[in-house]
Amino acid sequence: MSDDAITLDHATKRYTDFTLDVTMRVPKDRITALVGVNGSGKTTTFRIILGLAEPDAGSGTLLGADVARLPNTVKRRVGAVLADAAFDAAFTGDDVIRQQAAFYPAFDAALCRGLLERFELPANKPMDDFSTGMAAKFRTVIAISHRPEVLILDEPTAGLDVVARGELLDLLRAYMETPGRSILVSSHNAKDIESLCDDFYLIDRGRIRLHETIDRLHDDYATLILSDSQAAVMDRSHILASARMDGAVHALTDERRYYEENMPGVQIARGDIDGLITVLTMAGEPEHAPTARKIDETTRERSRS
Numbered sequence: 001m002s003d004d005a006i007t008l009d010h011a012t013k014r015y016t017d018f019t020l021d022v023t024m025r026v027p028k029d030r031i032t033a034l035v036g037v038n039g040s041g042k043t044t045t046f047r048i049i050l051g052l053a054e055p056d057a058g059s060g061t062l063l064g065a066d067v068a069r070l071p072n073t074v075k076r077r078v079g080a081v082l083a084d085a086a087f088d089a090a091f092t093g094d095d096v097i098r099q100q101a102a103f104y105p106a107f108d109a110a111l112c113r114g115l116l117e118r119f120e121l122p123a124n125k126p127m128d129d130f131s132t133g134m135a136a137k138f139r140t141v142i143a144i145s146h147r148p149e150v151l152i153l154d155e156p157t158a159g160l161d162v163v164a165r166g167e168l169l170d171l172l173r174a175y176m177e178t179p180g181r182s183i184l185v186s187s188h189n190a191k192d193i194e195s196l197c198d199d200f201y202l203i204d205r206g207r208i209r210l211h212e213t214i215d216r217l218h219d220d221y222a223t224l225i226l227s228d229s230q231a232a233v234m235d236r237s238h239i240l241a242s243a244r245m246d247g248a249v250h251a252l253t254d255e256r257r258y259y260e261e262n263m264p265g266v267q268i269a270r271g272d273i274d275g276l277i278t279v280l281t282m283a284g285e286p287e288h289a290p291t292a293r294k295i296d297e298t299t300r301e302r303s304r305s
Contacts, residue, residue, distance in 0.1 A: 002064060003027050005150045005182035010058035011048050011067075020044050020206040021058070026150075031176060031183040033193045033200035035273055037281055041206040042186045043083060046154050049184070050080055063149060076104050079143030083155040086127065086135065087142075093123035096142060104146035112145035119167065132159035140168060144175055151175065153185040157192055165189070169196050190273035194218075200273065204281050210240075212254075221271025222256035223279060225249075230266060241283035252279040 006026035013020040020041045026032045034042050047053040049062055051070035060067040065074040087096050093116060101107045116123055119137045121130075130138060140156050151172070157165045169192060172183060187193050193200060194214055202210040212221075226234065231242070231249040238255035252275070253259060260268065269275060 002061075004061070006049055006060070006062055006184060008045070008049070008058070008060040008067075011045075011055040011060045012057040013044055013048060013053060014056050018206060020048075022048075022203065022206075022208055023058075024201050024208055024211070026182050026184050028180050028182050029176075030198045031172070031185065031196055033197040034184060034186045034203060035190075035193060035200050035277060036203040037277060040203045040281075042203060043154055045203070046080075046082060046152055046184075046186070049152060050078070050082075051075070076106070076146070077149045078152065079146065079148035079150070080152045081136075081139045081143050081154060081156050083158065085139075087139075089128040090126050092126050093121065093138065096127075096138075097123070100142060100146060107146040109145075111147075112141060115141040115145065115171070119164070133161065133164060136160055137164065137168060140171070144171065149181055151181075151183045151185075153183065155187055156185065157187055157189055165192060172196060190277075193273055202273075202276060202280060209280050210276065216254070217271045217273070217276070220256055221252070221254050221276070222259070223269045223271070223275045224251040224253060224259055224263070225267040225269065226251060230263070235262065241280050243279050243282035245278070245282065250279050252276065252283075 004025045005028050008022050008024050011020070011022050022041065022045050034045060036042055044053060048055050048060060049067055051062070051067050054068050062070060063074050063077055065071060091099070097109055097112055101109055113123065116138070119141065121134055121138050121141070127135065136156060136159050140153065143151060143153070157168055160168060173196070175181060176183065185193070185197065194217075197214055199211065199213045201208050224234070226249040228249065231251065234251065238253050238258050240252045240254060242249055242251040244250075256268065256271070259266065
């Protein structure tokens with residue numbers, strides 16, 4: 001049996017002015033992020049995985065099933081929160097609970113009501129009365145309450161304040177305590193991704209530009225902030241991409257220590273997702289692929305707390 005909860009192999013979707021071509025995998029027992037600017041292809045990728053959009057070419061699997069022909073037995077094992085999806089505005093929380101219990105045999109109404117109470121979400125009010133933040137929390141609670149094997153979450157913390165975001169991230173960490181589960185998540189909040197996830201894919205203009213672990217991002221990546229004269233003489237053998245911003249050259253590397261040793265005094269910003277996205281999306285095509293390596297397929301040992 002495959003250790004991957006999700007696979008995409010050149011899953012392609014063509015539109016008039018945009019083409020998505022994505023290869024990626026989400027192993028079991030891992031939290032993987034898909035990051036990128038608006039319009040880069042994240043939501044389309046999620047829709048292909050969930051069988052809501054059929055790829056024009058390539059292939060994909062969700063829990064071993066072809067994403068182009070997902071049976072209900074597989075759909076019931078997956079929880080999803082899409083940024084552009086919502087429950088009927090006239091439905092109350094109680095209505096949604098009854099609806100979900102009818103479709104998902106494993107739906108745990110007691111768990112759901114407990115989580116609604118924990119997040120101070122009323123079960124007797126219509127969705128139309130929910131704020132953006134309340135609706136975001138509600139959708140995630142519903143997705144978790146049928147105890148799925150895979151969670152696919154598109155911007156689950158959008159509209160939440162810092163306290164509510166922290167509570168929701170703790171809920172996702174608790175969900176992952178059961179072996180064999182997986183999460184694929186997108187978020188514009190880089191701090192959430194870096195504190196929650198094991199690894200991430202960076203998508204830009206419909207293509208995966210980078211796959212990396214969060215640990216290696218923090219340990220080895222950096223952005224060099226260079227004057228024109230420094231950039232002109234720099235050894236570019238470990239530079240992944242560079243772009244001119246704010247009157248300086250910003251160069252992305254996955255060999256931070258090399259430049260610390262060989263360019264003393266140069267301004268170096270430690271690696272983070274925001275820096276990666278900024279340089280890679282402004283730079284165009286990458287100069288080099290990241291250093292080849294095997295990303296550990298087991299859950300990393302560091303605490304998720």
